[in-house]
Amino acid sequence: MTTCCIHPSILSADFVNLESELRRIGSADAVHVDVMDNSFVPNLTLGLPVVKRIQAVSPIPLDVHLMIDDADRWAPEYAGAGVSSVTFHAEAARAPIRLARELRSAGAKAGMALRPATAVEPYLDMLGELDMLLVMTVEPGFGGQSFLDVTLPKIRRAAEAIRGGNLPVAIQVDGGITEETIGRAAEAGATVFVAGSSVYGTEDPAVAIAGLRRAAS
Ligand SMILES: O=C(CO)[C@@H](O)[C@H](O)COP(=O)(O)O
Numbered sequence: 001m002t003t004c005c006i007h008p009s010i011l012s013a014d015f016v017n018l019e020s021e022l023r024r025i026g027s028a029d030a031v032h033v034d035v036m037d038n039s040f041v042p043n044l045t046l047g048l049p050v051v052k053r054i055q056a057v058s059p060i061p062l063d064v065h066l067m068i069d070d071a072d073r074w075a076p077e078y079a080g081a082g083v084s085s086v087t088f089h090a091e092a093a094r095a096p097i098r099l100a101r102e103l104r105s106a107g108a109k110a111g112m113a114l115r116p117a118t119a120v121e122p123y124l125d126m127l128g129e130l131d132m133l134l135v136m137t138v139e140p141g142f143g144g145q146s147f148l149d150v151t152l153p154k155i156r157r158a159a160e161a162i163r164g165g166n167l168p169v170a171i172q173v174d175g176g177i178t179e180e181t182i183g184r185a186a187e188a189g190a191t192v193f194v195a196g197s198s199v200y201g202t203e204d205p206a207v208a209i210a211g212l213r214r215a216a217s
């Protein structure tokens with residue numbers, strides 16, 4: 001598995017100018033779209049109609065991160081919008097295996113996310129049902145937080161299981177990813193890196209993306 005992928009999060013973009021904000025990250029591998037419902041997390045962002053419009057104009061694929069309750073009900077609707085991947089939270093899904101299968105049959109890659117305090121062990125047996133495991137490296141809900149090193153052993157544990165089973169599952173990390181922290185996450189086994197403030201909070205997102213790629217390898 002290569003450390004290929006930088007996914008800027010539009011949570012840190014200018015929400016009034018989303019189309020031009022997408023063009024500024026054209027050199028990234030995908031755009032990470034954070035959907036929050038003010039229930040699963042204490043913040044509210046955007047929903048399905050906005051995701052559909054982003055999907056219609058984005059020059060790069062959409063990686064949708066659902067921080068919402070009742071993932072079983074809503075996640076398939078996002079997959080149906082034609083996005084590249086849909087990630088639901090394990091803590092918000094009643095039937096994660098069935099849900100991952102539904103996402104794949106709707107044509108999206110299936111991702112499952114774990115909060116920092118959620119252990120990976122109960123989910124190791126279902127990794128084969130996923131295309132991506134998202135290890136949250138901050139508490140979900142807000143951009144601009146500091147990377148939690150306490151999550152590194154979980155990334156290592158997941159990477160070991162993925163290697164051991166020879167599974168084509170990517171490990172995504174999300175939260176506090178900067179040129180300073182990305183190397184530690186990559187060394188632990190992460191292969192897809194979400195970065196919000198360290199991309200959109202800079203003068204030139206393209207330069208920031210290139211810097212993150214260098215620091216990850
Ligand atoms: O899902 C989330 C936050 O819950 C993220 O995707 C953030 O948007 C990442 O922002 P930074 O920590 O990179 O600023």
Ligand SMILES: [Fe+2]
Nearest residue numbers: 034065174194
């Ligand atoms: Fe996210």
